[in-house]
Amino acid sequence: MSEFEQKVLKLLEDINTKLDKLMKTEPVTSSSTPKASPEPSPAATTVKPSAIVDKQEEDARMEEKPPVEGRRVCPECGGTAFATHEDKSQVLHQMGGVKIYAKKYICKKCGYEH
Numbered sequence: 314m315s316e317f318e319q320k321v322l323k324l325l326e327d328i329n330t331k332l333d334k335l336m337k338t339e340p341v342t343s344s345s346t347p348k349a350s351p352e353p354s355p356a357a358t359t360v361k362p363s364a365i366v367d368k369q370e371e372d373a374r375m376e377e378k379p380p381v382e383g384r385r386v387c388p389e390c391g392g393t394a395f396a397t398h399e400d401k402s403q404v405l406h407q408m409g410g411v412k413i414y415a416k417k418y419i420c421k422k423c424g425y426e427h
C-alpha cells in the first residue's frame with residue numbers, strides 16, 4: 314500500500330467519523346425543529362384569511378349601506394326603500410381601469426328613478 318493510498322484511507326475514515334457524528338446529531342435537531350414549526354404556522358394561516366374576509370365583508374357592507382340610502386325618501390310615494398343600480402352612462406371615477414359609476418336609486422314601492 315502506497316503512502317498516498319494510506320492518506321486517502323485516513324481521510325476517508327475521518328470523513329466517515331464526521332458523517333457518523335452528523336448522522337447522530339441530525340435526527341435530534343431535525344426532530345425538534347419540525348415539531349415546533351408546524352404548530353404555529355397552521356394556526357396563523359387559518360386565523361389570517363378569516364380576518365381578511367371579515368374585513369372585506371365589512372367593507373362590502375359599508376359600500377352597500379351608504380348613509381344616503383337610509384335618508385333618501387321617494388318624492389312620489391314617500392317610500393324609503395330603494396334599489397341601487399349603477400348608471401353606466403355616468404362615470405364618477407376611473408382608477409386603474411376600474412370605473413366607479415354613479416348610482417341610480419329606484420324606489421321599491423313605485424319604481425321612481427332618481
Ligand SMILES: [Zn+2]
Nearest residue numbers: 387390420423
Ligand atoms: Zn316611490
